[in-house]
Amino acid sequence: MNIIDLTNVIETDMTVYPSDPEVKVEEVLIHSKDHCHVDKLTMGTHTGTHIDVPFHFNNNGKTITDYGVESFIGRGALIDVSYKKNNEVIFIDDLEPFGEAILKSDFAVIKTGYDEYFNSEKYISHPYLSKEAAVYLKSMGIKLVGIDTFSLDSTYNNDNFDAHDIFLSNDILIVENLANLDKLDINKNYIFHFVPLKIKNGDGSPVRAYAAEV
C-alpha cells in the first residue's frame, strides 16, 4: 500500500497559532535513572496537524467523543491552489476546476504549499478561503475540509472566522497544518485518515494525518 504521511512533527517550541499554548516535550523518566523512558507533553488541542470539531466554535456543538472513528476517514479531492501567494484569497473560481472530484469525495483537501514555511515567520501570511468559497464547499456536500496552513481563515488579519463558522456550524470538520501535500499525485485517488485522540468532550486534537492510495 502506498501511504503518504501528511503530518508535521510535534516538538518543543514548534510554531503554534497565535495565542495558543506553547509546546513542550519533556523527559520525566530517563533510562540512566529509571527502568524506562517517559516524556511529558504540554500542548494545546490545536497543536501541529490537528482537527477542529464544532465545539471549537459553538458552545452546543459536537465534540470529538460525539463522532465515530469512521467520520475521520474518507475519500478526498485534492485541490491545488499552490499558485496563491501571501495573504491571497482562495475564491470559488479557484475551486471550480476541481468540482467534479469534490462532488465524488467525502473530504476536500486544499494544497497551498505553505507547509514549506511551517516554523518560519512567513507561515502566518498564508492564503485563505473567501466566505463564498466556504459556502461553495458546503454546497458540494463535503464532510471535512483540510488545508496545509494555520487556518482556513486568515491568520495575518484574524478579524473574522467565516470559514470556521460556516463549516463548524454545519457539522463539517476542519483539519489544519497539513504537510507534504506536494507528495500526492493529483491524478490518483486517496483515502485520507485524520483520526484524533479520543479526548472526552474534546474541541480538537492533534492527528497523525496520512493518505492511502486506492
Ligand SMILES: [Zn+2]
Ligand atoms: Zn484548529
